[in-house]
Amino acid sequence: MFRVHWPSWKALGAAAQKSIVEEASGMIEGIEGKGEDQSAAFSMLGHKGDLMLVHFRRTLDGLNDVELQVAHLKLTEFLEQTTSYVSVVELGLYEVSVRLYRALREKGTQAESPEWMQAVENELSKQRNASAERLWPEIPRRRYLSFYPMSKLRGETKNWYQAPITGRQMMMRVHGVIGRRYAGQVIQIISGSIGFDDWEWGVDLFADDPLVFKKLVTEMRFDEASAVYGQFGPFYVGLRFPAAKLGALLAGRTPSFP
Numbered sequence: 041m042f043r044v045h046w047p048s049w050k051a052l053g054a055a056a057q058k059s060i061v062e063e064a065s066g067m068i069e070g071i072e073g074k075g076e077d078q079s080a081a082f083s084m085l086g087h088k089g090d091l092m093l094v095h096f097r098r099t100l101d102g103l104n105d106v107e108l109q110v111a112h113l114k115l116t117e118f119l120e121q122t123t124s125y126v127s128v129v130e131l132g133l134y135e136v137s138v139r140l141y142r143a144l145r146e147k148g149t150q151a152e153s154p155e156w157m158q159a160v161e162n163e164l165s166k167q168r169n170a171s172a173e174r175l176w177p178e179i180p181r182r183r184y185l186s187f188y189p190m191s192k193l194r195g196e197t198k199n200w201y202q203a204p205i206t207g208r209q210m211m212m213r214v215h216g217v218i219g220r221r222y223a224g225q226v227i228q229i230i231s232g233s234i235g236f237d238d239w240e241w242g243v244d245l246f247a248d249d250p251l252v253f254k255k256l257v258t259e260m261r262f263d264e265a266s267a268v269y270g271q272f273g274p275f276y277v278g279l280r281f282p283a284a285k286l287g288a289l290l291a292g293r294t295p296s297f298p
Contacts, residue, residue, distance in 0.1 A: 041089040041276065042119040049118045049290065061287040064115040068093070068283035071106060079106060080179045082278025083289050089122045091289065092187075092278045094244075096179055100126075125189060127231035127242040131171055132216070134209040136163060141205070180227040180246035183280055183297050186253040189239030189273035200269045211265040218260050225252045239273050250277070 049057070071079040082092040093110065097103045103126070110116065140163050141151075149156050168175065192200035200208070219228055229244040245253050260266050281288075281295035288295040 041084065041122045041124065042091045042093075043122050044090045044290070045118050045120060057290070058287075060114045060118075061290060064113050065283045065286040067109060067113060068286065071095075071109075072283055076176070077102060077106075078179045080280055081283060081286065082185055082280050083295055084276065084278045086277065088274065088276055091119070092185075092276065094179060094185070096177070098176070125187070125233070125242050126236045127233035128236070129175055129177065129229060130232040131167070131174060132212055132230075133164075133167060134205070134212050136167060138206060138209045177229055180229075181280075181298070182227065182246040183248050184246070184250040184253070185278045185280060186245040186247075186250070186257075186275060187242065187278075188275040189233070189237070189242050191240040191271045191273075193269045193271055198268055203269075208265075211263070211269075214263050215260060215265045218263060219256070222252060222256050225249065226256055253277070 052060075068079065068081055071077065072081075076098050078096045080094045082094065084090055084092050095103055095106050097106065140159065144156055144159055145151075149159070194201060226245050226247040229246070231242045231244070232240070233242055234240050245256065247253065261270075279294065279297065281297050285295035285297075
């Protein structure tokens with residue numbers, strides 16, 4: 041996420057601005073494409089920044105590569121990076137895990153034994169294959185994005201990581217039911233960031249009606265997983281636009297979409 045240094049940018053002549061915009065929009069347009077590597081640009085609302093770039097890559101090496109490409113643009117001389125977030129898309133497997141563990145115990149398989157670990161790995165492989173599209177999603181082509189990081193409480197009396205897995209399963213089941221009620225209105229992409237960033241998860245919400253963000257997040261605040269254990273970071277909201285419209289943003293106009 042970046043903040044434009046408007047005084048310096050506006051002090052440039054029209055020819056210099058045009059050259060810088062053409063370089064930056066051309067580079068971003070080249071990485072917007074479909075497939076494994078995708079990026080998207082968003083005009084941000086509020087004081088937290090002006091420009092948000094979202095990158096979906098298969099590897100950290102790919103992420104680092106696109107970061108360096110952006111860093112070498114002439115435009116970055118007029119941008120201040122305000123924050124960033126690194127995470128990997130992940131799927132909740134509470135239902136699958138509880139069923140698997142129960143079946144293994146019923147068979148008399150000792151927890152953490154080689155047989156147990158092999159059964160877990162076999163199930164994970166099965167889930168990866170069955171959920172490939174969800175693990176490697178495209179950036180949804182929706183006008184609005186709301187992103188926020190979150191963690192689960194690790195307090196003295198309430199600790200998510202010490203709650204029984206069956207209890208966490210039930211809480212996340214209720215949480216998921218609420219999310220599914222908004223299917224078609226909002227696309228949710230959940231990513232894990234333990235070991236990668238300061239929070240434990242990143243939540244991306246994509247929609248064509250921004251009010252659905254407020255409705256969904258408000259409703260979820262009342263379920264136990266959020267009300268008791270949820271800890272939320274700052275929210276960032278942006279309007280998606282194609283790279284070809286970058287000049288409009290830098291000219292002080294809301295870029296259109298698509």
